[in-house]
Each structure stands twice: as structure tokens, then as C-alpha cells.
Amino acid sequence: MxxxxxxxxxxxxxxxxSIEYSGGLxxxxxxxxxxxKQKNQGFHDCYKRAVEVCSRNDCSYWQLCNKEFLG
Ligand SMILES: [Zn+2]
Structure with missing residues (x-):
């Protein structure tokens, strides 16, 4: 695809x-x-900038952002 x-x-x-196209970001x-979105929610725009597990685990994107640190 x-x-x-x-x-x-x-x-x-x-x-x-595939010859099909799909739209996305x-x-x-x-x-x-x-x-x-993070800025809109009052967080720092730190998504994927962390070099270790982030301590702000109340952030909606924590799981996604920290995926590679969680093994
Ligand atoms: Zn793009």
C-alpha cells in the first residue's frame, strides 16, 4: 500500500x-x-523528544510516546 x-x-x-493509495499523516x-494537541492540553510539546521514559504519564500520548522505552 x-x-x-x-x-x-x-x-x-x-x-x-499495490497500486492503491491511502491517505494519512x-x-x-x-x-x-x-x-x-499537547500544547492545547497545557503540556509541553515534548512528544517523541524524550530520551528516556517520560514522567508525565498523565499525558494522553504517554503510551504512544514511550512505546520504544517500554520494551
Ligand atoms: Zn506530511
Whole structure:
């Protein structure tokens, strides 16, 4: 499946061969999107900036953000 970012129009694929397109947000736009949400919720826009497990585990994105630290 090939994906096209609905925001910046960047395309990428997930390895599978297909002529179909699917819309979504690319990784960069997801970061921007989530950081914007964090700011709106009164958090720092720290999504995916952490280098170790984040202590702000009341953040809605904590699970997603800390996925790679949780094993
Ligand atoms: Zn994008």
C-alpha cells in the first residue's frame, strides 16, 4: 500500500506492492499534530523528544510516546 500524506503530500509505502493509495499523516506531520494537541492540553510539546521514559504519564500520548522505552 502506498500512502500519501494529507498535509504535506509526501508519499511512502509500507513495503507491500499495490497500486492503491491511502491517505494519512506522515511521521513528521503526526509529530506536529500531536505536539500541537499537547500544547492545547497545557503540556509541553515534548512528544517523541524524550530520551528516556517520560514522567508525565498523565499525558494522553504517554503510551504512544514511550512505546520504544517500554520494551
Ligand atoms: Zn506530511
Amino acid at each position: 502506498t500512502y500519501i500524506c494529507i498535509k504535506c503530500r509526501k508519499t511512502w509505502d509500507n513495503g507491500g506492492r 506522515c511521521e513528521d506531520c503526526i509529530l506536529d499534530y500531536i505536539r500541537e
